[in-house]
Amino acid sequence: MPHDHDGPLARLRRGHEELVLRLLRTHGPLSRGELGRLSGLSRTTLYDIVTVLVDAGAIVATPPAAAERRRGRPVDALSLHPGAGQAIGIDFARRAVHVAAVNLAHEVIGSASAPHAADLGREERVALAERLVGELAGGRLRLGALSGIGVGVVGPVGERRAQRAGTGELVAQEGEFTARAEAAGSHADLAVLLRKRFGVPVLLDNNTRLAALAEATWGAAAGVQDVLYVRLSHGVGGGLVVGGALHRGAHGLSGELGHITADPDGGPCSCGKRGCLETVASIGAVLDAHPTAADLPSFLAALPDDPDARRVLDAAGTRVGTVLAAVCNALGPEVTVLGGELAAAGPALLGPVERALSAHLMPVSRPLLDLRAAVLGEVAGALGAIALVLHESPLLTRYPAPESVE
Incomplete structure (x- = not known):
């Protein structure tokens, strides 16, 4: 009797294979136990699917390094084949x-x-x-x-x-x-x-x-499912990862944190509004607020001994933290990540941001605040x-x- 290669059982099996491959592509290396929890497949079904995919060269099983081994049977990490x-x-x-x-x-x-x-x-x-x-x-x-x-x-x-x-x-x-x-x-x-x-x-x-997605995949918030990211650069922008996936909004316009009003009486913004966060917390805005700084490198170099630079960063960080608190109160992220070239100022910027963020969060949310500096630098977008x-x-x-x- 000929086999039905396109029958319901064959289609179900292909669906299980696609699910396993998609999870490994999205999450990277996983143990069989982790793969079982994420896929919802039974232990027997998963074992069968993994065996077929390993034999086909689609995935590889890598034993743990000697330093990571514990008592009992070693737990292999499954991943897509690097050559795939x-x-x-x-x-x-x-x-x-x-x-x-x-x-x-x-x-x-x-x-x-x-x-x-x-x-x-x-x-x-x-x-x-x-x-x-x-x-x-x-x-x-x-x-x-x-x-x-x-x-x-x-x-x-x-x-x-x-x-x-x-x-x-x-x-x-x-x-x-x-x-x-x-x-x-x-x-x-x-x-x-x-x-x-x-x-x-x-x-x-x-x-x-995309930088937000990178920090949630490889960077400061690796493995965290709900991440709010803000980048302070020549412009100010952001990103939101929800349930491990990038959130774009209904029309692809999510993440425009730089155009949330930070100062109702502020100056004009390139977007056509006034007083946007970008007008007070972008690189250009920070340099304009300093009496002598010509560029960001000189501004950052002078920071330790320059009270004017610290004052400017304190004001900008306070505005950033206040805006982020409003976003956090609405969305409830697990981790908030601060990135961009201005973040190279370190505690002089991160401190004011964290103080303002905590002050404007709902009291019940303050103990849950987790603000981190981005770690991927300029390659985050790529x-x-x-x-x-x-x-x-x-x-x-x-x-x-x-x-x-x-």
Whole structure:
């Protein structure tokens, strides 16, 4: 009697395989126990699925290091096979391009950055990104194995969907942007240009939101499911990770913390409103409030012995903490992460932020406050772009053949 390879049992099995692969792609290495809890599969079913995927070369089981072993049977860590594919993240920041590469076992292969003039054209920025990607891992990155590219850009990014084309590959689609139509067209053109350059699917989002996802995946809030992130840079932005997933909002406009009103009587903002947080807590606003500082490096260098610099940071940090308290009262994140170039000021900024945040939180929430400094630095947006690919790519269809597994 012939086997029904497309019957209900076969489809159920494929669904279980997809679930296991998606969990490993999203979370990175997991033990069988952790995989069982996340998947909800029975122990017998999970054992069967894992055995098939290991035999097929889709996943690998790695025993714990000698220093991590405890009494009893060693607990292997399951992960996607590193050779099953790679993902690249590119962050097109205002004045620099940052790139990073990660394999599907969540191992960072390399990262690189290069500054550029703020008015550098789009095609020149893409060429710069291509050069940096070529230099990753000493030029040994196998572009033919790429499973996708995640891209971070400055400004609002509308919803976009990824769907299978007739070839079985992903195609990025840019939906309508709800603001800045000119930027929308630029972002859509950028996705198409990158797709042509690298020949792989492209997923695109706001780079500050992606930095939030990176800090929740690899950084200061690694493993935390509900994270609020704010970045104090040339602009002020933020991101929210809810239940381990990036929150974009109904129209892709979430995370605009810089445009929450911080001073109703304040000056004009580039968004068209007045008194936004960005007008008092961006790099430009901080430098403008200091009597002599010419740039951020000189401002930070003078900070230990400069009372004016400390006064400026205290005022900016108080505004930031007050705004964050309102957001925390509404959303209740487990961890709040402070990033961006201004965060390099350390306790001189973090202290005022934490004091104002605590003062304006509901009393019941104050003991739960967990404010952390970001740790990923300028490459956070690129790493978050990779996390976007790892979180959203569908089932990988091209596993390495069993004979190629080392």
